[in-house]
Amino acid sequence: MARRHAALRQRGEGGAWCTVWVVEPEQKSWTSDFVAAMRAFYGELSPELDVATDPVALGMLSLKWLLPVKALSVPGVSRAVHWGLGHISLGLSCNVPLRTAAIDAALRRELAAGTRQLVILGAGLDARAYRLPELAEARVFEVDHPATSRVKERLVQGLTPLAREVRSIQVDFERDSLEEALREADFRAAEPSVWIWEGVTMYLTRSAQLATLGAIANQSAPGSALCMTYLPPWRGALRRVSYFALGKLGEPILGEIPREDVARALSERGFDVTHDTDGLDWAQRYWPASERSLVQVWERLAVARRRS
Numbered sequence: 001m002a003r004r005h006a007a008l009r010q011r012g013e014g015g016a017w018c019t020v021w022v023v024e025p026e027q028k029s030w031t032s033d034f035v036a037a038m039r040a041f042y043g044e045l046s047p048e049l050d051v052a053t054d055p056v057a058l059g060m061l062s063l064k065w066l067l068p069v070k071a072l073s074v075p076g077v078s079r080a081v082h083w084g085l086g087h088i089s090l091g092l093s094c095n096v097p098l099r100t101a102a103i104d105a106a107l108r109r110e111l112a113a114g115t116r117q118l119v120i121l122g123a124g125l126d127a128r129a130y131r132l133p134e135l136a137e138a139r140v141f142e143v144d145h146p147a148t149s150r151v152k153e154r155l156v157q158g159l160t161p162l163a164r165e166v167r168s169i170q171v172d173f174e175r176d177s178l179e180e181a182l183r184e185a186d187f188r189a190a191e192p193s194v195w196i197w198e199g200v201t202m203y204l205t206r207s208a209q210l211a212t213l214g215a216i217a218n219q220s221a222p223g224s225a226l227c228m229t230y231l232p233p234w235r236g237a238l239r240r241v242s243y244f245a246l247g248k249l250g251e252p253i254l255g256e257i258p259r260e261d262v263a264r265a266l267s268e269r270g271f272d273v274t275h276d277t278d279g280l281d282w283a284q285r286y287w288p289a290s291e292r293s294l295v296q297v298w299e300r301l302a303v304a305r306r307r308s
């Protein structure tokens with residue numbers, strides 16, 4: 001999370017200059033802007049690539065994201081940008097719309113089966129409550145760090161949700177009690193729910209990941225479903241460089257999780273993993289064959305169900 005440290009030069013007691021590290025006020029997550037920008041960009045591409053159709057994303061971007069998205073998505077250029085970005089980012093840019101499409105499909109299945117509560121953990125600029133008509137009967141709880149949650153609340157003012165109700169909950173997964181916050185927001189733990197934890201676990205320490213999983217388990221009625229993405233450990237030098245860059249930009253990767261640990265941690269908390277898929281699986285399902293070579297495996301998506 002953007003808990004930035006800034007170096008200040010100031011004079012110490014003896015008059016000598018020294019460097020002091022201070023914690024700046026917490027900032028809105030820029031990675032939430034990045035993924036919304038990717039969804040907005042793919043929304044401007046041809047329908048065969050726009051698989052996570054998010055017409056709300058564009059309107060939530062600040063100028064510094066909106067202008068490049070608009071400039072790079074003009075016809076004739078956008079296809080080359082899709083390829084260029086895909087190569088430069090080692091396929092990361094392609095993973096965003098694909099993972100959102102895979103989670104949307106899982107969510108739609110749960111809603112069709114009758115679930116009426118959705119909790120989006122680390123919601124960022126997730127616009128599901130404003131773009132999915134299937135949520136018409138559902139209550140949606142959008143949980144995020146206060147710094148990002150406050151900005152999102154401002155951005156959605158004036159939008160009409162397609163969900164029956166949307167509640168915003170401010171929680172820092174590293175410090176606060178998710179369970180308490182949900183109770184205060186009138187979340188109904190006795191009713192089945194769907195939990196979406198998309199693109200978040202890698203920014204959390206292992207203890208925050210496990211505390212959040214514990215809270216999800218305690219608040220999940222039998223039959224509830226969890227869709228969580230996670231980053232297995234990677235050794236490649238290029239990937240390590242990109243992690244280093246993320247750290248420098250204020251949102252370091254703190255929590256890679258091996259696939260077997262995810263299944264074990266979920267099982268110990270009463271969840272059975274029903275699907276565990278990656279970018280190549282999603283591309284196979286949603287993108288034409290001509291585009292699949294761009295995709296590389298980054299995150300995985302575990303879909304799990306709460307045992308009775």
Ligand SMILES: C[S@@+](CC[C@H](N)C(=O)[O-])C[C@H]1O[C@@H](n2cnc3c(N)ncnc32)[C@H](O)[C@@H]1O
Binds near residue numbers: 145146197200203204
């Ligand atoms: C890459 S963004 C993903 C946003 C959204 N899930 C999506 O896919 O569009 C990561 C999100 O995790 C949230 N996050 C990171 N660390 C957090 C923490 N300690 N507590 C609460 N939220 C956190 C950020 O605020 C941000 O919204």
